[in-house]
Amino acid sequence: MAEAEAINVDLEIIVHGAQGRSKPELRLWLRMLSTTKLISQEIRRRLRTEFGATLPQFDLMAQLYREKEGLRLGELSKRTMVTNGNVTGLVERLEADGYVQRVTPDGDRRVTVAKLTENGTTFFAAMAAAHERWLQEMMADVDPHMITALWSEIGAVKNSASNHLSGAVFE
Amino acid sequence: MAEAEAINVDLEIIVHGAQGRSKPELRLWLRMLSTTKLISQEIRRRLRTEFGATLPQFDLMAQLYREKEGLRLGELSKRTMVTNGNVTGLVERLEADGYVQRVTPDGDRRVTVAKLTENGTTFFAAMAAAHERWLQEMMADVDPHMITALWSEIGAVKNSASNHLSGAVFE
DNA sequence: AGCTGATATTTGAAATGTCAAAGGTTCGTG
DNA sequence: CACGAACCTTTGACATTTCAAATATCAGCT
Structure with missing residues (x-):
């Protein structure tokens, strides 16, 4: 477990570089993106192999x-x-x-x-x-409370992003 | 602001259905996915129009x-x-x-x-x-504390997902 | 040298993704 | 009823995406 975590941390560093000087918003975005990619790819793989x-x-x-x-x-x-x-x-x-x-x-x-x-x-x-x-x-492995908390916090991010779009999203 | 938020909530419901009975993990995943898509598309649009x-x-x-x-x-x-x-x-x-x-x-x-x-x-x-x-x-519009908190919480999600992949990711 | 296995990249087929433009269809209004 | 605006979908040109198979190269062993 501890080892897997260490490996994962390395992966993150590899993927996004050792960028201690980035703004928090950018760091959050990069982590959201890589996490979503990781899970998406796993789901794709399973959908394909198990259901075609x-x-x-x-x-x-x-x-x-x-x-x-x-x-x-x-x-x-x-x-x-x-x-x-x-x-x-x-x-x-x-x-x-x-x-x-x-x-x-x-x-x-x-x-x-x-x-x-x-x-x-x-x-x-x-x-x-x-x-x-x-x-x-x-x-x-994620605490259930954290899952519901994340759900609402990400809602806040989504709302903020929605309010700062350039294009006409609300047709 | 309040109106934009209301509209956004509607969008979420439209996108993912009024699914009160889903498991929290699924709800979190759908929200992560739609949020990431939303921001990605905005970044794509701007990269294209402003930088080609x-x-x-x-x-x-x-x-x-x-x-x-x-x-x-x-x-x-x-x-x-x-x-x-x-x-x-x-x-x-x-x-x-x-x-x-x-x-x-x-x-x-x-x-x-x-x-x-x-x-x-x-x-x-x-x-x-x-x-x-x-x-x-x-x-x-997101509280700076929430941004750093989110960064570490999503890290937990990423670690958990990494530990439950089927394919050989750690080649 | 020659074989074999491991590494690194490219290629090819099929699907997904965007945008812009083109096709139909409907509707309001003159 | 005809015109033009608005609406809905499709099409076409490209870029990206994945996977699997093919290519090319290297390294080690005999």
Whole structure:
């Protein structure tokens, strides 16, 4: 354990350099980024080996899973924080795999609604259960109080960042 | 301010659903992920519009900046958490732009060392200054104590995750 | 010297990511 | 009802991403 920690500290130093003189905001950002990358990569690896799926596909299906009626591609784009053009391709591939179905509603022919098929629903449910388990595993060494505290503190960071964006995010 | 916060809370709900029944680890993970995405996208946007650069290029140059003698591509891959094949293409484009130079040392002809050119050095220095400023801006509303606290708490998360990886990360 | 195994990088296929521009479709208003 | 603005999705050009397979080189051993 102690050894693993030491190795990890080294990794951090290697990744971001021995930058004692950086501003705290920058140090925090670099650590957030590397931590997120680390966990993302692990989740990607497991999704691929255990389910043959990708993380973006998982994210997209997660949105559809809780909207039985499906979602418009534009909504999907906002919720997954993925660009419109990207959603098109993702849905295309998921449709080819039989997990998602595309429908154009009668009312508005500009719109395309994507929804999970029955296959897609059961497939996603299995992935979601594993996904939640993996996260509990990976955060097993963290004090539960710290987890909830982190959740709210990161909320503060997110709020601050949201208030200082240049682009029009609140369309 | 209060309004912007309300809007942001809505965004979070939209992005991740009104999932009161999720495990804390999952909630924390989703929030970390969306926050990191939000800030990354803002940094990407600014790097592109103000410098015509991409975030991976910035990351790569950051590593070279603090190693005047340059780095082997494999080292670059580890430090940037980017795969080998990916580094090849990144360096290729940066070389075409005149910011990076590739050299094969005499001793070992398997190796390729990348280093910043003079142009690359001054270019990166300008980007780095802006980059640090942007982060201070985006985190301006966060209590400085919280920033340092977050830094160490996220360290705990990172350590825990490192200890529960499936793949061989500590080669 | 020649083999073998380890190292280092490149390549190729497929997916994801961005942005900008182009296509349709709908709606309000003249 | 026709026009133009607004809306939704797709397309196209590129960059990035991963993985696996291929290449190239080195180092050690016989």
